[in-house]
Amino acid sequence: MPQVKIIAKNFMDMVASLTARDLDKLYESPFICEAILRSLPPLAKKYVLQMLYMDGSVPAKSMEEWVLADGLTKHRVAIDRLVQLRIFSEEKKKETTYRLNPTFQTNLQKHLIYGGALPREPMPSNVTVRLPTLEELEVYALGQWECFLLQLISSAQAEKPTNFSSSMMKVFQRGLLTQRDKEAPRLSESGFQFLLMDTSAQLWYIIREYISNSQERGVNQADLISFLLELSFHVAGEAYNVNTLSELQKNMIKDFADLGLVKLQQGRKDSWFIPTKLATNLSVSLTDSSSRKEGFVVVETNFRLYAYSTSKLHCEILRLFSRIEYQLPNLIVGAITKESLYAAFENGIAGEQIISFLQQNAHPRVADRIPSVPENVCDQIRLWESDLNRVEATPAYFYDEFPSRDVFEAACDYARDRSGLLWEDSKKMRLAVKAEIHTHMREFLRGQS
Helix, strand or coil: CCCCCCCHHHHHHHHHCCCHHHHHHHCCCHHHHHHHHHHCCHHHHHHHHHHCCCCCCEEHHHHHCCCCHHHHHHHHHHHHHHHHCCCEEEEECCCEEEEECHHHHHHHHHHHHHCCCCCCCCCCCCCCCCCCCHHHHHHHHHHHHHHHHHHHHCHHHCCCCCCCCHHHHHHHHCCCEECCCCCCCEECHHHHHHHCCCHHHHHHHHHHHHHHCCHHHCCCHHHHHHHHHHHCCCCCCCCEEHHHCCHHHHHHHHHHHHHCCEEEEECCCCEEEEECHHHHCHHHHCCCCCCCCCCCEEECCCCEEEECCCCHHHHHHHCCCCEEEEEECCEEEEECCHHHHHHHHHCCCCHHHHHHHHHHCECHHHHCCCCCCCHHHHHHHHHHHHHHCCCCCCCEEEECCCCCHHHHHHHHHHHHHCCCEEEEECCCCEEEEEHHHHHHHHHHHHHHC
């Protein structure tokens, strides 16, 4: 079963995949150097800061002495990440040595000494009309994100009309939606799994896919990553002039407004964008340190489910794996049943994903309990899932009527050595092998005849 895995490393892998020229272009910006530094594993950060004011290179053996023996695994992970991101350049002559990328080193030094300056400053308050408060901005961002997800489930579920750009629709269609002939698009297995992720993981999935297909739109990935990281350093709630953006950035800012990363406003003469916490937390999300959101679900031992929420999105997500019985203005009541779980499993949702979702979204009244979701409910979800996995179909080929026992036993040994033997009946000289070794098996038997 395919799993959608969203972790910070995936985004940094995209940064590491950039060309040497594009990476050096990124590192010309001091604040981007800081953002990359934030994303590194703790040991890698330590190495960068230790070598920040060293002019020469450091032998690999010397660096190994910086950690205890039981930390060598983390040491290798840190070195690999630094080399992938071209923060370290590796030189192999008589011995392996490492040195900091000069561009990265110089600009990080500048940032630490002078503080660094963003490409644009907030607009003065006498130019902008009334700006939303941080609370209003958060409501707006969550509303946009919920509308985005409802559009993913079904355009009919969206509470207000949406007009997502073609680039955003491509993100939808990549892995999250599937479409046959002239049928309406529907959620794929990955799409169902995506809906059960936390907001931070969902956001980084969308951002990663948005970056992945940027080249199809004629956009340089380095320029896109640079603007995203820049956006994370702006101040939430402040207004920034849209006219200070390039044409490429103006197109991107419209897509980010669809996601709730920014709010666009129009004045008499100027227009501006206001970053929300979804945008300013982008660099924080890189370190996977997003704060825990307040949960809303209570699950009882009798499999009944109570969700204290006014969100239509929450109701649709719960409907993926439970039977919704009725919905009040601020309460959703449902039940986890065998039938509702079977429907979820058939859509590609794993039992552990459902349990994890219920745990992560547990209401504050039960969140501190151990366990927050009753054990009998978790065990039953796993049992019902295992019921579906009792029989596993494997494409196979059946062989019988061997000319001799020696040929039969040789065939068994041949299939066994290639991990392709599924079943054998020694008495009647019959066997079954995996389909992928059938061609080789046939050639082997011809050689035995």
